[in-house]
């Protein structure tokens with residue numbers, strides 16, 4: 001400080017010189033600033049983020065209990081790759097894999113392999129890689145070419161597009177057609193050939209929230225094998241469903257009860273109720289994970305087999321996931337998710353009753369996740385608004401209720417979606433319904449005569 005200039009007397013953060021200018025955006029700062037001042041300024045910037053609890057677009061956890069916060073705090077310094085330094089964290093990860101293998105009916109849950117990941121994206125890629133390796137081994141034995149692997153799926157999450165591109169696999173994604181918004185056994189079988197590394201049904205499709213028909217596809221693959229001699233394995237993308245179906249639809253056959261299902265991925269941070277940053281992939285049996293995908297390193301001390309795309313990564317999410325498993329058990333997960341299904345059903349009925357909307361999927365434990373998707377009954381006869389306008393106006397009250405168009409070949413179909421997660425209570429749902437009703441009333445009151453469609457578009461751009 002320059003002694004000639006009067007120095008600041010008050011210790012008020014907002015009177016400080018450091019906050020008299022905006023925070024650095026382009027140039028790396030030369031000088032130091034007090035921690036508490038910078039902390040306050042950054043905390044204030046975060047006010048501009050949305051309120052996560054009102055984000056009904058995300059599948060991910062936004063409600064965290066005190067115990068989870070404490071466990072995350074205790075493990076902030078734990079690097080999960082460092083299994084020699086943190087053997088208990090490594091042990092907890094292994095326990096979680098076995099508990100999941102048991103939950104998903106592996107024939108050998110105490111021996112089989114699996115690992116935690118950052119989320120389902122990475123878990124899906126590891127599952128896909130194992131399928132590719134197994135296929136290649138089979139082809140090499142037959143002395144056949146291994147240059148053109150393909151994978152068959154329905155309308156998938158973007159992680160499978162990434163997998164296909166990053167790891168050079170042709171994605172045979174079944175296009176949607178009219179009212180068929182999921183994969184069907186017939187459409188899968190049409191696309192199989194000797195280069196098919198596997199079929200990936202999704203348990204909780206991103207766009208409609210429905211489960212794809214795993215059992216039916218499985219049976220079709222049995223018939224296909226009898227006819228054509230090709231044994232096609234399956235990986236299940238159960239990002240959401242993997243933590244829902246076992247509790248809320250226990251008789252639904254989608255997991256390792258079906259022998260073609262060789263691996264499953266799920267997001268711990270979605271309906272697994274863990275904090276953001278954990279996914280899981282588990283193989284049916286040890287033999288389903290090709291050993292040459294496992295790397296062994298010893299430079300952190302000890303011998304550490306790893307199968308992952310990352311190296312260093314935080315351990316707290318896995319520890320907290322274990323806490324969720326033990327704290328809630330099957331009973332707790334069922335009760336929490338059942339309430340979500342009930343709230344989603346309430347929302348679905350209320351939205352259907354409003355008049356202009358047609359429900360595509362409305363929260364059915366056997367058929368999908370606790371969510372709902374709808375569309376406008378008749379886009380042209382409405383008082384001029386679209387679902388994008390509705391989404392936009394709901395943002396004024398903090399609600400995030402996304403509208404989006406479906407993938408190929410139904411890009412013409414615009415839908416809107418609500419995810420009901422832990423913490424989206426019946427009370428909040430009712431407040432949202434009131435806000436939707438208010439918005440519809442607003443649209444009615446502000447609708448222009450539909451005579452000149454060009455002007456109408458302009459008039460509603462700012463609504």
Ligand SMILES: *Cc1c(COP(=O)(O)O)cnc(C)c1O
Nearest residue numbers: 119120121157159202239267279
């Ligand atoms: C969310 C999701 C993913 C990606 O999972 P992350 O945990 O966000 O990486 C993949 N597939 C499906 C079906 C999903 O819902």
